[in-house]
Amino acid sequence: MKRAIDEALKVQNDVPVGAIILKDGEVIALAHNLKEETQDVTAHAEILAIKVAQNKLNSWHLDGCEMFVTLEPCPMCGWAIMQARIKTIYFGSYDSQYGAFSKLELNKIANSPIKIYGGINELECDKLLEDFFMRIR
Amino acid sequence: MKRAIDEALKVQNDVPVGAIILKDGEVIALAHNLKEETQDVTAHAEILAIKVAQNKLNSWHLDGCEMFVTLEPCPMCGWAIMQARIKTIYFGSYDSQYGAFSKLELNKIANSPIKIYGGINELECDKLLEDFFMRIR
Numbered sequence A, B: 001m002k003r004a005i006d007e008a009l010k011v012q013n014d015v016p017v018g019a020i021i022l023k024d025g026e027v028i029a030l031a032h033n034l035k036e037e038t039q040d041v042t043a044h045a046e047i048l049a050i051k052v053a054q055n056k057l058n059s060w061h062l063d064g065c066e067m068f069v070t071l072e073p074c075p076m077c078g079w080a081i082m083q084a085r086i087k088t089i090y091f092g093s094y095d096s097q098y099g100a101f102s103k104l105e106l107n108k109i110a111n112s113p114i115k116i117y118g119g120i121n122e123l124e125c126d127k128l129l130e131d132f133f134m135r136i137r
Helices: A002-008 A045-057 A075-083 A122-136 B002-008 B045-057 B075-083 B122-136
Strands: A018-023 A026-032 A066-071 A088-093 A115-117 B018-023 B026-032 B066-071 B088-093 B115-117
Touching: A002 A018, A002 A026, A002 A066, A002 A122, A018 A045, A026 A045, A045 A066, A045 A075, A066 A122, A075 B075, A088 A122, B002 B018, B002 B026, B002 B066, B002 B122, B018 B045, B026 B045, B045 B066, B045 B075, B066 B122, B088 B122
Parallel strands: A066 A088, A088 A115, B066 B088, B088 B115
Antiparallel strands: A018 A026, A018 A066, B018 B026, B018 B066
8 A cells, every 4th residue: 555655645736546456466557646637537546557457468357456546436436446357455545425335335236246445554545635635725 | 329329330349339529519529439449448438538528628627518328328437427527418228237327326426417318319229239249149
């Protein structure tokens, strides 16, 4: 999760979220939120990390891969993560409003075998978001 | 919807889905499902059309835009469509299992003002899918 937090710290003037993907314990993708910078509503850290991993593996089948992300995925990213067949997701902060897993339970709706662990390095991930929202207020 | 159906017909060896985006009555984006062709789990017609429209408008704010798509969006695409602030969506076939709007009601969860009209040219859109699934069986 430390690597994902480092990614989140690279975000400029946007919600700080970082994500990494591992295969067989090796990091194959790192990404951070680029929505405002690229003016692309789909450029969340998770989607960008999935694209990097797909390119590296020449396949959209990310079976066996694990993702670490500093904030619980939104429904867009959560669905993409399950469609890509990522095996395990570890997230930091919970999204109590629109969280794909803890709130909307999209994994149950999709009957997905994905394993989900929330609240990893939670305080540190929460602080990233708090500092950002404090700054823009 | 005829233009979206024409887009769907361009799909090679994958679920035939086409999408177009209009602004002020003018088509600004056309796209079709390229998931298998590009080995990108996010390359659904709707996401690709949003990216084309964003590039054309140099902004992720697609306020006032309308989308026509031959199949009801999945949760990934439905969330992206709402995040991009698309005003109105017209879809052909219903997805009674994972439809973002008719089934999962993500628009209500997001408290989104998006207007949704399903079942447009429904028989023709259904036939596209039936022909595809018949062929691969």
